[in-house]
Amino acid sequence: MLKEFATSIVQTLRQRGFQAYLVGGCVRDLLLGREPKDYDVATNATPQQVMETFPETYAVGAQFGVVLVPAPASTLQRDAASDDSAEVSAKSNAIEVATFRSDVGYSDGRHPDEVRLSLDPREDVARRDFTINGMLLDPINDEVLDFVGGRNDLEAGIIRTIGHPEERFKEDKLRMLRAVRFAARFEYTIEPATFSAIQKLADHIHVVSRERVRDELTRMLTEGHARRAFQLLDQSGLLKSVLPEIAAMKGVEQPREFHPEGDVFAHTLLLLENLPNPCTLTLAWGALLHDVGKPPTFRVAPDRIRFDNHVEVGVKIAEQICLRLRFSNDDTEQILALVENHMRFGHATRMKESTLKKFLRMPRFDEHLALHRADCLASHGNLSTYELIQQKRAEIPVATMRPSPLVTGDDLIADGRVPGPKFREILSAVEDAQLEGRLLSRDAALAFVRREFPL
Numbered sequence: 405m406l407k408e409f410a411t412s413i414v415q416t417l418r419q420r421g422f423q424a425y426l427v428g429g430c431v432r433d434l435l436l437g438r439e440p441k442d443y444d445v446a447t448n449a450t451p452q453q454v455m456e457t458f459p460e461t462y463a464v465g466a467q468f469g470v471v472l473v474p475a476p477a478s479t480l481q482r483d484a485a486s487d488d489s490a491e492v493s494a495k496s497n498a499i500e501v502a503t504f505r506s507d508v509g510y511s512d513g514r515h516p517d518e519v520r521l522s523l524d525p526r527e528d529v530a531r532r533d534f535t536i537n538g539m540l541l542d543p544i545n546d547e548v549l550d551f552v553g554g555r556n557d558l559e560a561g562i563i564r565t566i567g568h569p570e571e572r573f574k575e576d577k578l579r580m581l582r583a584v585r586f587a588a589r590f591e592y593t594i595e596p597a598t599f600s601a602i603q604k605l606a607d608h609i610h611v612v613s614r615e616r617v618r619d620e621l622t623r624m625l626t627e628g629h630a631r632r633a634f635q636l637l638d639q640s641g642l643l644k645s646v647l648p649e650i651a652a653m654k655g656v657e658q659p660r661e662f663h664p665e666g667d668v669f670a671h672t673l674l675l676l677e678n679l680p681n682p683c684t685l686t687l688a689w690g691a692l693l694h695d696v697g698k699p700p701t702f703r704v705a706p707d708r709i710r711f712d713n714h715v716e717v718g719v720k721i722a723e724q725i726c727l728r729l730r731f732s733n734d735d736t737e738q739i740l741a742l743v744e745n746h747m748r749f750g751h752a753t754r755m756k757e758s759t760l761k762k763f764l765r766m767p768r769f770d771e772h773l774a775l776h777r778a779d780c781l782a783s784h785g786n787l788s789t790y791e792l793i794q795q796k797r798a799e800i801p802v803a804t805m806r807p808s809p810l811v812t813g814d815d816l817i818a819d820g821r822v823p824g825p826k827f828r829e830i831l832s833a834v835e836d837a838q839l840e841g842r843l844l845s846r847d848a849a850l851a852f853v854r855r856e857f858p859l
Contacts, residue, residue, distance in 0.1 A: 406443055406499075407543075410430075410445060410499050411543040411544065413445050413458070413499055414426065414543055414544065417445075417449055417457065420449070420453075422447050422453070423447060423448045424445055424448075425445070425446050425525065425543075426543050427444050427540050427541070428532070428537050428538075429444070429537055430442065430443045430444060431540065432554070434541065435548070435558060436558070436590075442500070443500075444500045445500070445501045446525065447502070448522070448524075449503060450469075451463060451470070451471050454473075454501050454503070458471075458501075460474060462474070462498065468505070469505045469521055470503075471500075471502075472498040472500055473501055474497060474498045475499065502528075503521050504525055505521050505527070505528055506527045506531055525549065526551050529551050529552055529566070530551075530567065532566055533572060533582060534554075534565055534582075534583065534586065535553050535562075535564045535566055536554050536557050536558045536563065536586070538554050539554040539555065552566045557595075561591070561592040561593060562593060563586050563587045563592050563593070563594045564597075564598050565579070565583075565598050570601045570604065573602065573608075577609050577612050578609075578617075578620065580602045580642060581609065581612075581620040581624075584602075584633055584640060584642065585620060585627070587633075587636055588627070588629040588632040588633035588636060589628075589629055591632070594636070602640045603640055606641035606642045606645050609642060609645045614728060614730050615729075615730055617646055618730065618731065621647070621729075622688065624637075625683070625685075625689065625691075628683075630688065630692075631674065631677040634650070634672075634673055649696050649699075649721055649725060650669070650692065650696070652699040654667065655667055655669075656668040656669070656698055658671065658698075659708045661708075663783050663784075664783070664784070668695050668699065671695065671782050671783060672691075672692065672694075674781075674782035675778045675781075675782035676692065677782075678778035678782055680774055684771060686768070686771060687771040689731075689739045690738070690739045690741075690742025690746075691742070691775055693722040693739065693743050694718070694742065694779065695714070696721045696722055696743070697719070697720075697721055697743075700717055701714040715746070715747050719740055719743050719744050723740055726739055738767070738768060738771070741768075741772075742771060742772060742775055745766065746776065746779060749776045752792065752793060753792065758837075761804070762839070773793060773794075776789070776793075804839070805839075809835065809838075810838055810843055810845065810846050810848075811830075811853060812831075815846075815850065819850065819853070820859060821859065829857075830857050833852075833856065833857075834852060
């Protein structure tokens, strides 16, 4: 296992006369009885000495005192076999070995201006973010070195910066989002001075790259505690800075007969709580953004509150957010599809058979269905449509949802027709009739075309 490999690195370095410990999140997780996703080693050996000790290394951050030591293939195979997803990330394929250091200056609010290597583990710990991530572990003697009170905070359930909170956050603004994520993930509270510093500096988060902000938000959304994370984002002031479109949901009332849970923000947070765990990136973001078009379309009509065209408006806003946060084209396409189609379930009981089959065969339909279920549970609680769709999916053979075309464009040309926009209308009509069981052969389909679309 990867832990055994990390321990062997510590042991090898010590045999060479160096100090070496497990450090950071892996120590925290081991003390909590959790299996760490990756392991880091801190040592007083220089990067050059580490590379001489372990010839097969990657000097990915040697200027910061960091090298990666790849795990043997046998270790990777065992860990991959024990991973439910059968995927082992690049980071978890190697042990990060970092030289004790102190960081000097953070002009860009993210990276140190200068890194000074050190022989003292206390200096190394002092530069880290939170006390619960600042402990060292001697895996050979099973001894924890805690210079920052991390073990007490771990037992008390507290997220606290190492040293002065404002200084820690000014060094690296991303730490503000990390504080929220850790508090949500572990169901901890953020120590008052630490939280006050986040509130004071929240609008400085914009100096962090959009990709890093996106990745932190994605972790919050997919780690199983999204509702708590977004409550903390809101209370800290970070939400207004990173996702003002979500902050705008607060106070936007909804019709009580459909949404007894409260305003759009309350509904969205409750929906996040009802997402499956684990949850895909696209489902999580689709859920967060599904009602993003409601605030700008809110109006009070004579009969009730209305959100005219909120889906169409929401798709446009969601697209702007995906562009701003630099999602991939594939992820953006699926997120927008979830926003665009989430209201279609309300028409499922009245859909023609052809429309229903096209609906059910949408790419990654399981995500659409999961969003619908969570949406229902976060509002009226009625799952009858969800159950109907589940029943239909079980009853309708997959082959009949996407049958081979009875007529093609070439057939239409052979029939004496000139290619153009009309072809799409004709082929769509033929497919609908085929999906509804009204056309079973090519001859019948051609006869249908000549009858319904005469030359």
